[in-house]
Amino acid sequence: MKRAWLVVAGxxxxxxxxxxxxxxxxxxxxxxxxxVFVGPIGPRPKMVDAVTFSIELGSTGLTGTAxxxxxxxxxxxSNLKVDGDHVTFTGIGRIGWTVNGEYxxxxxLVFDGTIQGDKMTLxxxxxxxxxTDDPNKAxxxxxxxxxxx
Numbered sequence: 001m002k003r004a005w006l007v008v009a010g011x012x013x014x015x016x017x018x019x020x021x022x023x024x025x026x027x028x029x030x031x032x033x034x035x036v037f038v039g040p041i042g043p044r045p046k047m048v049d050a051v052t053f054s055i056e057l058g059s060t061g062l063t064g065t066a067x068x069x070x071x072x073x074x075x076x077x078s079n080l081k082v083d084g085d086h087v088t089f090t091g092i093g094r095i096g097w098t099v100n101g102e103y104x105x106x107x108x109l110v111f112d113g114t115i116q117g118d119k120m121t122l123x124x125x126x127x128x129x130x131x132t133d134d135p136n137k138a139x140x141x142x143x144x145x146x147x148x149x
Contacts, residue, residue, distance in 0.1 A: 028115045029055050029062070029082050035111075035122055035144035044140055045126055047071050051109070051142070053091070055080065066091040072107040085115045092129060104128050112139070120144035 032054045037044050053066035053075075064077035072093030080089040089111050096105030108129045113122035123139035 027057065028085065029087050029120075030057055031055065031149040032147040033120060033144045034147055035120070035124075035142040037140060038143050039141045043138060051075075051091070051124070052147075053077065053089075055089075064089060066109075068093070068107075068109065071095060071097075072109075075107075075109065082115075086113075087115055087120070088112045105130055111142075113142075113144070118146040120146075 033052065035051045035053070036049065048069045048071075051066060051068045053064055055062060055064040055077075057063075062080040062082065064080050066075040066077050067073060068075060068091070072095055075091030075093055078090050078092065081087070091109040091111070093107035093109075096103055097107075098104070106129050108127040110125045110127060111122050113120050120143070122142040122144055124142055125137050125139045127133055127137065
């Protein structure tokens with residue numbers, strides 16, 4: 001009887017060990033990604049053709065880094081959220097720009113999208129940290145591919 005009990009216990013442990021582990025929704029976005037613009041060229045920023053970003057799950061939650069070409073360059077990623085297959089985050093540049101002699105600081109890129117395996121469909125709204133957000137500013141469509149996990 002004792003031997004039968006050990007066999008049942010052993011099979012139960014094996015079944016639990018082989019069961020797929022359910023990962024949190026955040027796991028779907030973890031990795032290194034490259035996003036490129038799609039759609040009409042007209043409204044796109046002329047100095048950026050792609051944005052690469054890396055997302056990790058640390059002890060305090062999701063963290064990320066991003067880079068948008070040589071300018072605005074490295075972006076500080078914040079407000080990184082995943083809800084099911086929906087992801088949002090903001091990247092803020094560290095280098096401003098001058099238009100007609102007026103300095104602006106700094107680029108604020110707001111991303112919103114959906115994750116489907118190793119692909120992501122995104123929109124990006126290019127804003128500035130020194131002005132109020134324009135709700136009428138059209139989002140720019142992007143597609144991202146996971147480069148690595």
